[in-house]
Amino acid sequence: MVMAYLLPRLQSLKKSLLELLFEVGAFAYAGVCGLIAAQCMVLNAPSSVQTLTVANAMSYGAAMASRNAGRPAIAIGQLVLAAGPVIIAGAISPDLAHRVLAGITALFLPAMISISVSIFEVMRTSIAAAETSTRLAEKMQLLARTDVVTGLYNRAGLNHHLVERLMRLQGNRKFALFWLDLDRFKEVNDTLGHPVGDRVLSEIATRLRKQCPPDATIARFGGDEFIIACETDSRGELETLAASLLEAITQPIRIDGDRLQIHSSMGIAMMPDDGNDIDSLMQGADLALYHSKVNGRNQFSFFDPSMTRDLVRRREIESELRLAIQREELSIYFQPIVDLGTGRIRSFEALVRWFHPEKGELKPDEFIPVAEETGVIITLGNWITAQAAKTAAQWPEDVTLCVNLSPLQLRAPGAALGILGAIREAGLKPSRLELEITESVFLEADETTDNFIRQLAAEGVRFALDDFGTGYSSLGYLDKYPFSKIKIDRSFVSGLDVGRKSDAIIRAVAEMANTLEMEIVAEGLETVEQVRAVRAAGCTLGQGYYFSRAVPDYLAALLLVQEHEGARRLTA
Ligand code: C2E
Numbered sequence: 001m002v003m004a005y006l007l008p009r010l011q012s013l014k015k016s017l018l019e020l021l022f023e024v025g026a027f028a029y030a031g032v033c034g035l036i037a038a039q040c041m042v043l044n045a046p047s048s049v050q051t052l053t054v055a056n057a058m059s060y061g062a063a064m065a066s067r068n069a070g071r072p073a074i075a076i077g078q079l080v081l082a083a084g085p086v087i088i089a090g091a092i093s094p095d096l097a098h099r100v101l102a103g104i105t106a107l108f109l110p111a112m113i114s115i116s117v118s119i120f121e122v123m124r125t126s127i128a129a130a131e132t133s134t135r136l137a138e139k140m141q142l143l144a145r146t147d148v149v150t151g152l153y154n155r156a157g158l159n160h161h162l163v164e165r166l167m168r169l170q171g172n173r174k175f176a177l178f179w180l181d182l183d184r185f186k187e188v189n190d191t192l193g194h195p196v197g198d199r200v201l202s203e204i205a206t207r208l209r210k211q212c213p214p215d216a217t218i219a220r221f222g223g224d225e226f227i228i229a230c231e232t233d234s235r236g237e238l239e240t241l242a243a244s245l246l247e248a249i250t251q252p253i254r255i256d257g258d259r260l261q262i263h264s265s266m267g268i269a270m271m272p273d274d275g276n277d278i279d280s281l282m283q284g285a286d287l288a289l290y291h292s293k294v295n296g297r298n299q300f301s302f303f304d305p306s307m308t309r310d311l312v313r314r315r316e317i318e319s320e321l322r323l324a325i326q327r328e329e330l331s332i333y334f335q336p337i338v339d340l341g342t343g344r345i346r347s348f349e350a351l352v353r354w355f356h357p358e359k360g361e362l363k364p365d366e367f368i369p370v371a372e373e374t375g376v377i378i379t380l381g382n383w384i385t386a387q388a389a390k391t392a393a394q395w396p397e398d399v400t401l402c403v404n405l406s407p408l409q410l411r412a413p414g415a416a417l418g419i420l421g422a423i424r425e426a427g428l429k430p431s432r433l434e435l436e437i438t439e440s441v442f443l444e445a446d447e448t449t450d451n452f453i454r455q456l457a458a459e460g461v462r463f464a465l466d467d468f469g470t471g472y473s474s475l476g477y478l479d480k481y482p483f484s485k486i487k488i489d490r491s492f493v494s495g496l497d498v499g500r501k502s503d504a505i506i507r508a509v510a511e512m513a514n515t516l517e518m519e520i521v522a523e524g525l526e527t528v529e530q531v532r533a534v535r536a537a538g539c540t541l542g543q544g545y546y547f548s549r550a551v552p553d554y555l556a557a558l559l560l561v562q563e564h565e566g567a568r569r570l571t572a
């Protein structure tokens with residue numbers, strides 16, 4: 001502690017002492033040169049000696065005037081001390097030669113002084129210019145490494161800082177990387193505009209700064225992604241930080257009277273546990289982030305080697321999905337949607353199944369997102385509609401078919417005509433087809449979306465809003481598009497959210513649907529209590545394991561036959 005205080009002071013004392021010693025030495029040497037020359041003149045030493053000593057004093061003075069021009073006081077001092085005695089000795093000497101010498105030297109003195117002053121000026125301006133350009137270069141570099149919206153580092157800044165941090169990393173400390181992605185941020189941009197989106201990002205950045213340790217590196221990694229890098233001693237410390245970050249981001253943001261709530265997903269990887277270089281750390285955090293997203297978002301995950309296996313599996317699914325249709329590994333199952341008043345089956349929802357020869361049954365939740373990402377969903381979707389329509393054409397006239405439609409499908413060229421063609425070929429009337437779409441369709445809604453819906457609606461095809469309550473839930477869509485049904489997401493019925501709050505939401509949605517003359521379906525009904533509760537809340541239709549799981553076409557037909565024969569009603 002004491003040393004830390006004393007050391008810099010001792011060093012600066014040493015520096016000024018050396019400086020003084022240099023000045024004294026310089027002046028003394030110049031003075032001695034001048035005095036020797038003057039002495040030789042006064043004593044009238046042999047002319048060769050006088051010439052030598054005077055020449056020595058003058059050339060030393062001249063040389064020093066330019067060498068020390070950076071410090072003009074020393075340069076001029078040395079010049080005066082070297083030349084002064086010669087001028088004085090010459091001026092008082094009766095010898096004409098000495099007097100001429102004194103005169104020449106007296107003229108030489110101001111000339112040399114002016115030279116050293118101008119050298120000094122030139123040096124000063126060029127040093128100033130160099131300093132300005134260094135400062136400018138530093139500023140430009142800082143700008144190139146900063147994100148303008150948030151003031152955080154950008155991608156380039158992050159890379160630079162990560163390299164620096166890793167070089168400084170000490171002994172057994174761990175180095176953690178957080179990869180953060182705001183959930184559904186695109187919706188904010190799309191519905192409220194980019195300027196609002198930017199303000200949200202900037203607010204999030206402020207919150208991140210507040211929560212992170214002061215020495216953490218925080219960067220905006222493009223779009224709505226952020227990266228935080230910090231050192232730590234334990235995983236527990238990181239868990240606390242991750243939880244506090246999620247919590248801080250979730251706090252409502254007020255912008256121009258709007259109250260926004262943003263959630264985020266997070267992936268965390270650590271060095272040396274998950275990798276020994278930045279690339280593997282980034283890869284780990286990215287995989288962990290992906291894991292958080294697929295598991296329902298608004299959470300954090302630490303990297304785990306199994307995630308790499310998941311990625312491999314995903315890649316396999318991606319490559320095998322195209323072949324699955326040709327190999328007839330896919331089939332369509334049907335889950336009844338039941339009238340809660342009468343217990344009769346009103347429709348069946350077509351749900352695709354993949355029976356893989358080696359991997360066994362694959363869940364649509366696993367392969368549909370892959371199909372969407374790769375665009376295979378268009379081929380797959382057409383196939384599903386055509387197959388399901390063929391089955392549905394065999395059912396009684398009053399039983400309808402519900403088919404799920406991915407956003408990409410309805411934007412594909414000729415999508416509406418494709419669907420109409422498929423049902424015509426199967427012999428299914430358009431009014432018996434209901435397309436289930438989620439709110440995500442409307443995030444990028446444009447003319448294509450509108451035309452698709454209007455064209456099919458004009459033919460009599462109906463639309464249902466699927467998974468209601470999980471997305472942005474803007475009621476504007478309900479007004480704008482001709483929905484005949486709202487399907488309340490199963491998380492409200494059987495998920496974690498179940499309780500008084502979700503009951504109130506179901507009631508409100510049911511009431512609204514009633515007013516708009518839409519039907520309301522409760523999804524995921526598994527128990528008789530749930531069936532009774534949603535019916536009491538105003539839902540008109542129900543779907544779920546309580547009634548039946550999704551079954552192959554022949555079992556769906558059997559359910560209809562049993563119902564027709566009055567043998568069985570799916571009532572509660
Ligand atoms: P979704 O449209 O919400 O379909 C309902 C899902 O809930 C189905 O899962 C169904 O089996 C399941 N489910 C029904 N009743 C219950 C219940 O009582 N409890 C529980 N826990 N679950 C129940 P599935 O078949 O695994 O499909 C998952 C999702 O995959 C679907 O969600 C849909 O988004 C997508 N999907 C399925 N088939 C297709 C398809 O043919 N095309 C497209 N584009 N997406 C599909």
Ligand code: CA
Pocket residue numbers: 349404436466
């Ligand atoms: Ca559905």
Ligand code: CA
Pocket residue numbers: 466467487489490523
């Ligand atoms: Ca659904």
